[in-house]
Amino acid sequence: MSLRRLLIALALLLAPVGVGSALAHQQKIAISTVSLNSRTGMIEIAHQVPLHDAEHALRAQGITAPDIIGSAKSREAFARYVTKRFLLEVNGTAVEPSYVGSEIDGGSLWVYQEVLAPADGKAGLRFDSQILTDVWARQENRVNIGGGTHPETFIFKAGDAPREALLAR
């Protein structure tokens, strides 16, 4: 382990920023819903991210003039970022869900992905949502497993390990 990596690992053991502030526009939450669509045979993933948070993420990625509302290119750049930060294994195999698109609804940016579900409709998932945890240590992500109204929710913070759940039809 290089000194830099060691330092980083040490830093992660220290307390993250514990201070909140009355921000109107940085909610520091991303909610991802992973569900199985039996009509299409796909595992669908919908990420809901507050608009301004998404733009901050792009800036942190080195994109200096992002325009999450106005520019489809910016939204796609963010979607690519989300794809990198939302890690998914299906039945033990790492998968890269394809990018379906993104749209703005209310104050949120929605990013859609999908990946083919196993033929028997049972998917053992392993997943980790690190969306925006590289921008704010206080980022707190939710992953809802299941498309109905009683999903199983997992909360991820920076550096959290992947979690597992079964997604069934």
Next chain:
Amino acid sequence: MRFVLIAAALLFALPAHAQGVQQTKGNFEDKFRQLDEVLPDANTYRTAGGAPGHEYWQQKVDYKITAQLDETKRRITARATVTYTNNSPDALPWLWMQLDQNIFKKDSMSELTDAFGGPGRRGPKVTLGTGSEPTKLSMEELRRQQAMADNEYGYDITAVTGVGGVKLPHTIVGTLMRIDLPGPLAPGETTQFEIEWAFNIVEEDAINARSGYENFPDDPKKGGNDIFLVAQWFPRMVVYSDYEGWHNKEFLGRGEFTLEFGDYDVEMTVPSDHIVASTGTLQNPDAVLTAAQRQRLETAKNAAEPVFVVTPQEAAAAEAGNPKGTKTWKFAATNVRDFAWASSRKFMWDAMGVKQPGAENETVLAMSFWPKEGGDLWRKYSTTAVAHTLKVYSRFSFDYPYPTAQSVNGPVGGMEYPMITFNGPRTILNKDGSRTYSLATKVGMVGVVIHEIGHIYFPMTVNSDERQWTWMDEGINSFLDSVAGYEWDPNMPWSRSIPRDMVSYMISSDQQPIMTQSDSITNLGSNAYGKPAAALHLLRDTIIGRERFDFAFKEYARRWKFKRPTPADFFRTMEEASGTDLDWFWRGWFYTTDHVDISLDSIYRLKMDSKNPDIDLPRRRQEREDEPGLVGTGLNKQQGLPIWVLENPGVTDFYDKNDEFTVTPKDRKSYTEFLDGLLPWERAAFDRAVKEDANYYVLSFSNKGGLVMPIILGLTFADGKTEKMMIPAEIWRRNAKEVAKLLVFPKGKELVQVVVDPEWETGDADIENNNYPRRIIPSRVEAFKDEASKARLSRDLMGEAAGAEPEKKRK
């Protein structure tokens, strides 16, 4: 008549009217149970109607402060005379102060108890997919850790003295300090003491402290320039209240502040070329502003649009120059719960008078202070957004109660103090020197200014306890900021605050009720901002209605202006002033984690029997004929199987010419006897019902989400006409899980489709079960694919349109 209402539910009702009441048989759950068993008892300080009681009291704390800003050392040194008036009925042997800067000490409770990722989840364990990703994860923590290691933060309290310079014993407990008085402070008495302190100002971008300094290394001046945002900067009195005594709750960083009102005289000595923005009104403009600047400030009071007090040229000159000694700015503020300020030579400053005829402050100066990095975004939208906020919020509450309302740009994303707010959005510098910004930044800018200025009403004036109940200021304020946002431009995507935005949070299995202590909440943004704001939009636009909601809300604001409300005071006032029993609503939305999901399970259509065999039997014959034929006889026909009666046409009897629906004299006699047996009023009702021949429908609903809600119905009739109907939430009072409702429509008005919550007002989490007949509701991904070709929201980037290329490493 043969329609039967589903009535089994009625058997389950049991009274539940006292604390400790338990349902010990069956599974009845009273979603309408009185909230009084949860709320504190009314007393002479707070009434059962939610108003301040006839003996309401609160303490008063006045400050005289002199402070020096050491720009080089980035250090504040100050001294205060504190005058504390005990309006409580209790004698106080000691006083408690809040030492908020101590949260940044290395051994603070906040630092020591911040469980990173929780037990067993430490370290960079993200190994799936791209293993190198965790490198970026920790940069923010690294910077913070280095800042903490390199600097000594927290207060140095150098003296606490009473009358005549007597040293007062004091004990520091984390972010709190007890000062022992020579003798108990009796009710109605006032005491005075002096305190001296100093602290190193944190670098806001590293520490994230709601205040601090920001350095601009690229400025022409050697070493660059700083913006100082100074807040939580003096020992503030802990609140002593009627409901908690001393509020000894350690500052852990999340739950914000609980403070006392008082008057302030503050002098801050800063480098001579700095411009200071502050809570209060400037007392010595002659000493700190040029004659031209003073003249511009006067002009601004009656200007229709913002006027520069300090021009961009003056700010640019100051930014490149050096100070000649120091200047002392003097401010005074009356009846404020806190005091904050900002100082920098980078500031330009504009101002505009907002008129409030008849108010205590007839002209409020809306003002903004920003560096060149704010650019046109600030010039166009900061002060104008301040003015818009005052207009909308005053309509919902009271005239803006202070002489100034300020928006200051610096390193803080958004934070509020009396008369002054810190707001973060900025422009992007392009290589050609131009500055542009995205639409989202613009929405963020207007949104954050509205939100933070809105906080001057809630909680700076309606002084709720932020440390415990974040929703009382953030939720109420998010509700109002979205009202103001939609009144600014309804087509902009404002922050998430309406019920439909909150569905994915409200169905999640890991969440807390809104009425959870602030420091214990996960996802504070959804819990304390979004969900309560959604609840209030729902109350206003759907459940109570705008007129009564706005009346009640204004009454809450009026009652608690410059006073300290608790959640019970809000709940009770909203009920009492709107004339609506909302115990069920507060219970569901604020005390549970239920969500909204009402399912329309079935609709049965019923017809009125006339009892007249000459009418009913032909109708039944027709109904029989309308039914599909037997599959088997159809197949027989296809096979060409012989039918006995057709092959023996000569063998017939009565039954070949008359079916079971044939009217007999016995039927007619029985009809006559039925009519004769009716009492006169029964006969009249029966005759009318037969004549009207209305359509009867029984709709069965189930509550799958747990929250009881009004059932809003979108009805579509056979003639294509539509109607909206609202059944109050009280329909769920005897059975919160399943209910049925009879709807009656006149002859010819046939129902063909019903949709629950057709306009998505309630945040119903499952739309599919809202439709009858059922419809396939596409998933979000499917729906998006259908609409993807429409190429929405493809407006051009301002910078791209001008062909500008962003500068990557400079602000």
